Amino acid sequence: MAVADRERWDARHTVAGAGAPAPPDALRGREHLLPAGGRALDVACGRGTVAAWLARRGFVVDAVDVSPVALAAGAALEPRVRWILADLDAGLPADCAGPYDLIVCQRFRDPRLYPAFTAVLAPGGMLVLTVLSEIDDEPGPFRAVPGELAAAFAGLDVVAHEEGDGAATLIAVTPPAAAPGSPPTPPDPS
Ligand SMILES: C[S@@+](CC[C@H](N)C(=O)[O-])C[C@H]1O[C@@H](n2cnc3c(N)ncnc32)[C@H](O)[C@@H]1O
Numbered sequence: 001m002a003v004a005d006r007e008r009w010d011a012r013h014t015v016a017g018a019g020a021p022a023p024p025d026a027l028r029g030r031e032h033l034l035p036a037g038g039r040a041l042d043v044a045c046g047r048g049t050v051a052a053w054l055a056r057r058g059f060v061v062d063a064v065d066v067s068p069v070a071l072a073a074g075a076a077l078e079p080r081v082r083w084i085l086a087d088l089d090a091g092l093p094a095d096c097a098g099p100y101d102l103i104v105c106q107r108f109r110d111p112r113l114y115p116a117f118t119a120v121l122a123p124g125g126m127l128v129l130t131v132l133s134e135i136d137d138e139p140g141p142f143r144a145v146p147g148e149l150a151a152a153f154a155g156l157d158v159v160a161h162e163e164g165d166g167a168a169t170l171i172a173v174t175p176p177a178a179a180p181g182s183p184p185t186p187p188d189p190s
Contacts, residue, residue, distance in 0.1 A: 001066055001089050006066050006067065009066060009067040010067050010070075013046070013069040013070040014069050016073075018047070018076070019048070019049035019073070020049060021049055021052040021056055021078065022050060023050070024050050024104045024106055024128050025169075026106070026130050026160070026169045026170075026171055027171070033159060034102065035101045035102050035125070035126055037057070037059055037101070038060070039059065039060050039062070039099070039100045039122075040059040040061045040100060040103070041061075041062050041096055041098070041100045041104070041120070042054070042061060042062070042064070042104045042105070043088065043092075043104070043108065043113070043117075044064065044066075044088060045064060045065045045083075046070050046074075047070050047073040047077070048071070048077055048081065049074075050106065051063035051074060051083075052078030052081060054102070054104070055078050055080045055081050059102065061080070061081040061082065062081070062082045062100075063081050063083055064086050064092070064093060065083075065084075065085070065086075066085070066086065066087045066088065068085055071084075071085055088110060088113060089110075091113065092113065096120065098119075098120030098121065098122065099120060099121065099123075100120055100121055100122060101122050102126050103117050103125070103126070103127050105117070105130075106128070106129070106130040106131075107130065107132075109131035109132060109142060109143070111144075111152065114153065117153075118155065118174075123174055123176050124173060124175075124176045125173065125174050126171065126172070126173045127156065127170065127171070127172050128170075128171050129149055129170045130167060130168070130169045131143075131148075131167070132144065132166060132168075133166055135164055135165075135168070136164050136166055137165075137166035143166075146163065147163075153170060153172050156172035156173060156174055156175075157172060157173050158171075158172045159173060
């Protein structure tokens, strides 16, 4: 990311008020879908309201953002989160190798990261994504094309997939790992 872009994010986070811990948008009203606990990763966490909420639910949380101002706000909210300053243009940081029981990424879209999300999810882990979408809105470089999330994560089991009003949401879980000694999955007869 260019220095000017990071400074622009810092400025936005400076004027924004302190947030309160809050669940991911996609899970509001369906918090029961959350894994019971474990390790969580919040990608492009902003001022950390989601990361803080997860930490208070008992998750061990890593939260990544490029803005030191955002991370400082997050640290003031919840010191138990591991706040990680990194530019996601270079991919997930090396020390975010997982495995994670939950990955949240909302209001940030970088399709180059999609394979990395799958790679660091634990067996049975949950992915919760909300991105801007072209659907019911203008096309643009920051917006997902129709079906983008479903196609990118076709190998996961979809819990919820919604597109409309300029947003796309995916909640999906990795298939559990086969137990040692369990029989191989029979071929699909179709
Ligand atoms: C719209 S905010 C969303 C913040 C948070 N996920 C939320 O839902 O409130 C987008 C965030 O992405 C961060 N960001 C943008 N580009 C980034 C990059 N290349 N690497 C890391 N963080 C980035 C910004 O600093 C900002 O906090």
